Amino acid sequence: MDDTADLMSPNALLAIVQSYNPKTNEALIRAAFEYGERMHEGQFRHSGEPYFTHPIAVAGILAEQKLDDATLITALLHDTIEDTKSTYGEVARIFGDETAVLVDGVTKLTNLQLSSTETKQAENFRKLFMAMAKDLRVILVKLADRLHNMRTIKAMRPDKQVQKARETMDIYAPLAGRMGMQWMREELEDLAFRVLNPDGRASIMRRFITLQKETGDVIQKITGDMRAELGEHDIEAQIIGRAKKPYSIWRKMEEKEQGFSRLSDIYGFRAITTSEEDCYRALGVIHRRWRAVPGRFKDYISQPKSNGYRSIHTTVSGRDGKRVEVQIRTQQMHDVAESGVAAHWSYRDGIRSQNPFAVDPVKWVATLNEQFGGEDDHEDFLEAVKLEMYSDQVFCFTPKGEVVKLPRGATPLDFAYAIHTRIGAGCVGAKVDGLRVPLWTRLKNGQSVEIVTAEGQQPQATWLDIAATGKAKSAIRRALREQDRERFIKFGAELARSAFEGVGKKATDKALTSAAKTLRLGNAETVLARLGSSELTSSDVVNAVYPELVQKADTSIDSKRAVIGLAHGQVHQRALCCQPLPGERIVGITQRGRGVVVHAIDCRALSRFEDEPKRWVDLHWLSGTHPPIHTARLDVTIGNDAGVLGRICTLIGEQGANISDLTFMDRKPDFFSLILSVDLRDAEHLHSIISALNAEDDVAKVARHQDPADANERVSEIGNKLGIQAPG
Known part of the structure; x- marks a missing residue:
């Protein structure tokens, strides 16, 4: 897909749309074209081109995916509310509420800082998925917008190029893949790779040219061989061959720690048949003609991916022993493989095409939103989304033969939590294909898994390193929080009491309940638990109830109350050996007749007390401003x-x-x-x-x-x- 859409006229755009949707509202699309052009008049891109060339290009990309009028009009107007004098009300009045909602949704996505390294990123990711849950066409426009920006990225400042390329590689390319739009994922990755590692990409391109000179046109030769072989068996199929994208090859080289010359499957071929039956017939023909590579066969027709992808994958040794990957699928399966979620909205002959393999991705988004519905689960939600986006699927079976879908790299622990949280929490062991295995074992396609549970078992902290799925990790964290809750509440109450006394107030139940409401937490106990586990600071809690006092109060801490974690009435003294200061991690050692001596956590004198663990006291400095004493x-x-x-x-x-x-x-x-x-x-x-x-x-x-x-x-x-x- 090249960038010819930059100069596309209204007639050219309409010609593409009318080829798949003769019933398109030509007048409305022309009106959107003219309105967008007028609104962006006088605005220019970094390249010096008129700004409106960008919305036209985005609309052209989406038209190639055979999308509906509302999506195309949204593409033409997607920057008007953000960057021009246009308003939501005006767009709704001229083009209808549906289009206005979509344009507003794209505007909000544009303003989200998804590449932020701050905790805000997790919350923004949730907002993105909430927008997707309302109407997934919003993300289709945003992905097309990013694709055109990456195609024209050379006009940007070098530092901006790197920032956009990293964001594309980390977020938008995987998201396109999870949406099933594999062609877009590959192009986004390769465009980002061109910016982030130009030398690496150029090196691979040079190797390709050299290889082609040495071996000739391998793709044409193998394509001809496959076409002839299938033809002899009366299997009608379209054969498509291609070299894999430079970034895909680079990633394989990194994963396998192999040089280009040792990399085998750098070519990929597709056989697109007329029926599902012919897919399996073609597989038999190919395996009889060329030797199959063990362990490289996957049947995604009988076990489709959760995004609707269906295909048979196999790798065979072709000419001169070169390995080639072959994908076999029907035309309808191919449409879904290429267009992904776009296939759910694509039109053919003026009506929504009813592709039986197109999966409504709203179900996936809704499942994630339901699973992590709490206001406080932003980080868990982000982790789950990234696991979902970056992972392929494996399919395992319960002892009763029910299929459980998991991301690649999942363990029996993930399997247990996938069945039920109660099964996961009580897990003490697992059998895979009848044999007892450790919980950290990585599951493979087709394995039968039996979970062994025991009454009284509780999740362990080490399970967080074993689990691979967001669901399992989230459930384990919740359970661990509950286990520690009583201890954290007690510690949090002490912190809260000191913090509130610092502004002349008391940490009453009413005050803490008010803090919980402001912080959008369940109740006062939750506030204390979060405070005790360091997920909240004491200043966060006080500020939620008395912001004006926090701003006006002298926050200098009374030295007698500087340390948290002492027993009632217990004295403390700073150790002279290390002289710990507020802000440093500390630990206490009880001394007979001296109370507790406070040491820095890395103090060498602590080695004397290694055999006396009962004398150690977990301490923290009270947060705030300490006097210079x-x-x-x-x-x-x-x-x-x-x-x-x-x-x-x-x-x-x-x-x-x-x-x-x-x-x-x-x-x-x-x-x-x-x-x-x-x-x-x-x-x-x-x-x-x-x-x-x-x-x-x-x-x-x-x-x-x-x-x-x-x-x-x-x-x-x-x-x-x-x-x-x-x-x-």
Whole structure:
């Protein structure tokens, strides 16, 4: 499919449409053409062409898929609401509500940041699928829009090209594949590959040219052989041969860790027959004429893919021992294989064509939306969608012979959850084809799977690494959350109490219920559980109830309440060996008569307590602004020049820190080595001071001072002096 649609006139577009839909509303399509051209007048693409060449090209791509008038008009108008003075109401008045809804849907998809690395991506993916659930023609227009943008991507800035290409490779190409539009997936991948790895693509193209010179036109020779062989057996079939796309070959080279010269099946052939019976007859002829490659046969006619794809796949050794892949299907199966979801809306002779193999993909989208219906499951939803888009299918059987469809790479655990969540949760083992296997075994097509369950069994955290399906992973996470719920609620209640007291309020049931409503969570217990499991911060919860207090309050944390996780009335002291700062991961060690000594998680002194696990206490710093009273020592080497030490002390003061002690360790004619004790707020404060010192020409070295020998010194003395204890 080339880019000739750029210069397409209304007559040329209508000629394509009328070839498959003589009943098309010619006047309305002409009106859309003229309206779009008028709205985009004066706008230009990066290439310098009039902007309206883009909507025309998108409409041309969709016309080739034999789509209905509303979809084509949407393509012509898809950027009007977004980029021109046009409005939703005006589009609805002129072209009807159906078209206005579709144009609005495409506009909203355009505004979604699907390639964002932030958590917003998961929520935006859900919005995309909700739009698809309402009318899948929205995504067809969006995919055609992306395809034309990728065909003309060279006009964009290099950094924008890379961004669009990555988004295409990660999201739009797999989505086109899951929608069954394989030709579009392959072209999108190859266009993105051209941007992301131009050298790799050029290398493969050069190898192809060399191979063609050495072997001649292999495709024409094998096509002729197959046509003759099937003809001898009175099987009417159209034979199509092609070299695989450069990106497809590159991916195979990466997966198999083989060079181009060792790669076998770089050519693909299709035999399109007149009946399903002839598909199997053709398979027999091909296998008798050429040797079949073991393990490379798949029958997607008897076991169709969930997107409606049907075909027989086999790989045989052709001329000169070269492996070639052969796909055998009927014309109706081929239409679905090429057009995917578009086949569900395509027209022929003025009416919707009734292709018996076309699957309504709304069912797939609806299933995902139902499965992950909770407001808090955005990440699970995104994971499930990506698994669905990137995975092929395997078909396994229950002991009663029922078929269970799973993504490639699925395990017996996924099989168990696919049957029922209760079966998955109680799974203790599995038998595959009668033999006991580990739960992490990867299932293959046609295997019979029996799940062994036990009463009292509960999902394990390690199962998340074993499961491959979104359904299983989501169910396991929910179960693990429930198991930890009581512990998290208790911990969350302590965090909430401290956080609310910080703004002069109490964490009452009413306040927490209000927070739950604002955060769109079920109830107060859910808020506490999320808070205790670190899925919410204490500031999130307080801000949900008292946003004005959070903004106005002095958020400086009382040092007596700086650490969370202590027992009622228990005192704590910072270890002198590592002097942990707020913001660093910490752990406590109980000391007789000293309460709990707080160490940094990577403190070397902790090795002394490895055999005493009962003394370890899980601790966290309270989030918020801490006062600058946490002493840390710095090893500093400075030039021995007049005024240097004074400038260093001034610099530290300018960073809002106080030097509480200074010890000279070594005096040389040209350098001083000293230890500075500095009072800090947190780890971020320390980082800013070290960065500022490193920027000074007179500072040769600055590093944090740690000495495990200090672990047992002066701990009681400092604790008593500060009077630090747990909240009472």
